[in-house]
Amino acid sequence: xxxxxxxxxxxxxxxxxxxxxxxxxxxxxxxxxxxxxxxxxxxxxxxxxxxxxxxxxxxxxxxxxxxxxxxxxxxxxxxxxxxxxxxxxxxxxxxxxxxxxxxxxxxxxxxxxxxxxxxxxxxxxxxxxxxxxxxxxxxxxxxxxxxxxxxxxxxxxxxxxxx
Numbered sequence: 672x673x674x675x676x677x678x679x680x681x682x683x684x685x686x687x688x689x690x691x692x693x694x695x696x697x698x699x700x701x702x703x704x705x706x707x708x709x710x711x712x713x714x715x716x717x718x719x720x721x722x723x724x725x726x727x728x729x730x731x732x733x734x735x736x737x738x739x740x741x742x743x744x745x746x747x748x749x750x751x752x753x754x755x756x757x758x759x760x761x762x763x764x765x766x767x768x769x770x771x772x773x774x775x776x777x778x779x780x781x782x783x784x785x786x787x788x789x790x791x792x793x794x795x796x797x798x799x800x801x802x803x804x805x806x807x808x809x810x811x812x813x814x815x816x817x818x819x820x821x822x823x824x825x826x827x828x829x830x831x832x833x834x
Contacts, residue, residue, distance in 0.1 A: 679714045684755060691759055705747050708740060712748070717756040720748045720785040720797075726778050735775040741801055741810040742770050748785035749797035749814030756790045756818070763795065763816040770812040779804045785814075793818050 708729050714721040722744060729740035746768055753763035781801050789796040794815055801810040 679716075681716050684716070687759060702747070704743060708743055710744055710747055712751060715751050715755060717752055717790065718787060720752045720755075721782065722748050722751075723780050723782050725780055726776055730777070733775075734777050736777075736781065736809065738770065738772050738810075741772065741781070742768060742812065744781065744783045744801060745770060745785075745799040745810065745812035746814055748783045748799050749812070750816060752785045752787060752797050753795035753814075753816035753818065756787070756795045760821050761818040762821055764819055765814055766794075766817050767815040768812065769814075770810055772810050773808050774803075776803050776809055781809055788813065791818075 709725045710722055711724070712720065712722040724740065724744045726736045729737055731737040746765055749768075750763050750765055754761070757763055781803055783799050783801045785797045785799045787795065788798050794817055796813060796815040799810075799812040799814060800808060801812070803809050
């Protein structure tokens with residue numbers, strides 16, 4: 672669970688990171704938390720990031736999808752988009768996350784789609800729409816990331832996207 676085996680990256684992104692010896696699958700994974708929650712990133716580009724997460728195992732005491740689980744999915748997807756936008760010379764660090772929960776869900780799989788609202792030189796903001804298997808909106812989130820210059824002592828994020 673949580674392995675990122677089917678991620679689709681644009682060829683120019685693959686080429687850029689491969690030339691640096693960077694494993695994109697590891698760099699843009701959901702990290703340890705996302706892996707425990709079953710987050711799967713299925714498509715990744717600066718203009719669109721798509722991922723899924725099971726409801727089972729991510730519920731609150733009433734049996735509904737936990738709002739924090741939706742937040743983890745949203746921040747993961749938005750951070751991946753921001754990192755791809757920033758390129759190999761930047762690190763994306765989440766500075767603001769806002770989530771509105773529209774409906775409860777008790778089972779199945781949710782899908783999140785992150786699209787850019789703003790992509791600048793120092794910040795990137797993404798809207799993340801999380802829907803159920805009937806394409807009903809479960810949550811709408813907005814994530815803003817600071818794009819910080821990569822320093823020599825900065826290591827690639829171990830286990831996932833910055834957030």
